[in-house]
Amino acid sequence: MTEATFLFPGQGSQFVGMGAAVHGAYPEAARTFEEANEALGFDLSRIAFSGPEDELTKTKNAQPAILTHSVAVLRVLESRGLAPRAAAGHSLGEYSAYVAAGALSLSDAVRLVRRRGELMFQAGLERPGTMAAILGLDAETVVGLCAQVKDGIVAPANFNSPGQVVVSGDPKAVEAFMALAREKGAKRTVSLNVSGAFHSPLMAHAANGLCLALADVAIHPASFPVIANASAGPVTEPEAIRDSLYRQLESPVRWEESMRELLRSPGPPFVEAGPGKVLRGLLRSIERDVPCATAGEPGEIEELLK
Numbered sequence: 001m002t003e004a005t006f007l008f009p010g011q012g013s014q015f016v017g018m019g020a021a022v023h024g025a026y027p028e029a030a031r032t033f034e035e036a037n038e039a040l041g042f043d044l045s046r047i048a049f050s051g052p053e054d055e056l057t058k059t060k061n062a063q064p065a066i067l068t069h070s071v072a073v074l075r076v077l078e079s080r081g082l083a084p085r086a087a088a089g090h091s092l093g094e095y096s097a098y099v100a101a102g103a104l105s106l107s108d109a110v111r112l113v114r115r116r117g118e119l120m121f122q123a124g125l126e127r128p129g130t131m132a133a134i135l136g137l138d139a140e141t142v143v144g145l146c147a148q149v150k151d152g153i154v155a156p157a158n159f160n161s162p163g164q165v166v167v168s169g170d171p172k173a174v175e176a177f178m179a180l181a182r183e184k185g186a187k188r189t190v191s192l193n194v195s196g197a198f199h200s201p202l203m204a205h206a207a208n209g210l211c212l213a214l215a216d217v218a219i220h221p222a223s224f225p226v227i228a229n230a231s232a233g234p235v236t237e238p239e240a241i242r243d244s245l246y247r248q249l250e251s252p253v254r255w256e257e258s259m260r261e262l263l264r265s266p267g268p269p270f271v272e273a274g275p276g277k278v279l280r281g282l283l284r285s286i287e288r289d290v291p292c293a294t295a296g297e298p299g300e301i302e303e304l305l306k
C-alpha cells in the first residue's frame with residue numbers, strides 16, 4: 001500500500017454536479033453516496049449532482065455533500081492501493097479526516113455535519129455576522145487590528161497562508177476592520193457571502209449545541225495523526241477529537257501552522273481528496289514546490305494512480 005498525506009476541503013468547495021462522475025465511475029463511490037443518503041434519510045446525492053445551486057449551498061447541505069464526496073474519493077483511492085498516513089481538513093474537512101482515520105463512521109459524520117450546518121445557520125440568524133478575506137497583511141498585524149476595533153466583535157477566523165487571513169464577526173465591526181486593514185496596506189479586502197460569523201465567538205450557541213451532538217456519537221482512536229484546526233497539532237485520542245471539534249466552531253482555523261506541521265512530518269506527497277483545488281493552492285503559497293495532487297474527478301484519480 002502506497003501512502004500519502006491527505007487534505008480534505010471545507011465549505012465553499014461545493015458545486016452542482018460534484019461527485020456525479022465519481023459516483024458513475026466507481027462502485028465504491030456509489031456505495032458511499034448511498035450510505036450517506038441512508039444515514040441522513042433523504043437523497044443528498046440528488047442535491048449534489050443536480051442542485052439547484054441555492055439548495056446545495058445551504059450550510060446544512062453543502063457540509064455533508066462535501067464530506068461524502070471526499071470520503072467517496074478516499075475509498076476509491078484506498079481500494080486501489082493509496083492510503084493516508086496523516087491528514088488535515090479545513091474546517092468541515094476535519095470531519096472527513098477523522099472518517100479517513102477510522103475515528104468516525106461515515107454515517108455518524110454526515111449526521112454530525114448536517115447538524116453542525118443547521119446550528120451554524122441558526123446562530124447566524126440569532127446574531128447576524130459576516131466574514132472577510134484580507135490579502136497582503138501578516139497574521140500578527142491582523143490580530144493587532146482586530147484588537148483596535150471597539151464597536152462589536154471581530155476576530156481572526158482562518159489563518160490560511162502567508163498574507164491570507166479571514167476575519168469574522170459583527171457586520172459593523174468587520175466593516176471597520178476592513179477600513180483599518182486598507183489603511184495598513186492590505187492589497188485587498190473581500191467581503192464573503194456567508195450566513196454567519198463562523199469560527200468566532202459569535203458561534204458560541206452553535207458550539208454548545210454541537211457539544212450535545214458530539215456526546216451522543218461513538219468516537220474511536222484515530223489510526224493515524226489528524227492535525228486539528230484549533231491547535232494545529234496532531235490528535236488521535238477520542239476525547240481530544242471531541243474537544244477539537246467542539247472548540248473548532250469558535251476558534252480560528254490555523255491552516256498555515258497545520259500545513260507546516262505536516263510538512264515537517266510526515267511531509268509530501270500530498271493529496272487533496274474531494275471537490276476543488278483550494279487546499280493545493282494554499283499549500284503552494286506556503287511551500288511553493290511541494291507536490292500535491294488533486295483527486296475529485298475520475299480523470300484526476302486515474303492520473304494520480306499512475
